[in-house]
Amino acid sequence: MSDYILTYSKIKFFPMEPIMADIKIEDIAHSLSLMTRANGHFSHFYSVAQHSIHCYQEAKSRGYSERVQLGCLLHDASEGYISDLTRPVKRNMPEYSVIEARLQSIIYDRFELGDLSDGEQKQIKDVDDTLLHYEFESLMEIQMFNPPPNKAMEHDFSQRDFVSVEKEFIAAFKELISKQPAAS
Structure with missing residues (x-):
């Protein structure tokens, strides 16, 4: 038995001992576009990538920095x-x-977000919780928070083809990464 997974781009990825150079946005986008939110219990297929795109769009609508949008x-x-x-x-x-926190930290480091401030991390968590609430409201008719969190925009939680979501995720990433200041 091996201690690696084989990614979409055919990289042997060791989750317990990740190598930063092995982290590829194409692998992340592809995998998340095929992975369901709510462990598959929503009324229809709704991917983690679609959720992440909505989080990015919500952060952008709130006027948060490109770093927070990328986060x-x-x-x-x-x-x-x-x-x-x-x-x-x-x-x-x-x-x-x-394990999850360590890997997420390495992913953030890989994309130059390893130094997110506490305030930036709080903004990301607030956006994530906002989307959680409205996803459950729309897709399960359940209110997660009372009162509901404020949202800056309307989101479309309809079922989408995973290929289009994967492409949108990568396009958003490329747009945001191009706006990041060059590392010193």
Whole structure:
């Protein structure tokens, strides 16, 4: 048994000992476009990539920095390599959370977001929670928060083809990364 996964781009990726150079946006976008939110329990297929695009768009509508917008787009990127667990399970598996946090940190480092401030991280979490609420409201008719969080725009939670979502994710990434200041 090996300690790696084979990614979409045919890279042997070691989730427990990730190599930053092995992290590819194409692998993240492809995987997340095929991965469901809510462990597949929504009324129709709705991908993690679609959620991430909505988070990016919400951050942009709020006037948040391009760094926060990129952070919103990539906030679930680790799931592309290690999948996700439902919140009740994750809470009871602290070792998984450590692995997830470490990998997410390396992904942020890879895309020059490793120095996100506490304030920027809070903005990303607030956007993520906002989308969580409205996804569940739209796709399960459940209110996650009372009162509902404020949103800056309307989001389309309809079912989309994974290929179009993957392409949109990569296009948003390329647009945002081109706006990042060059590393010193």
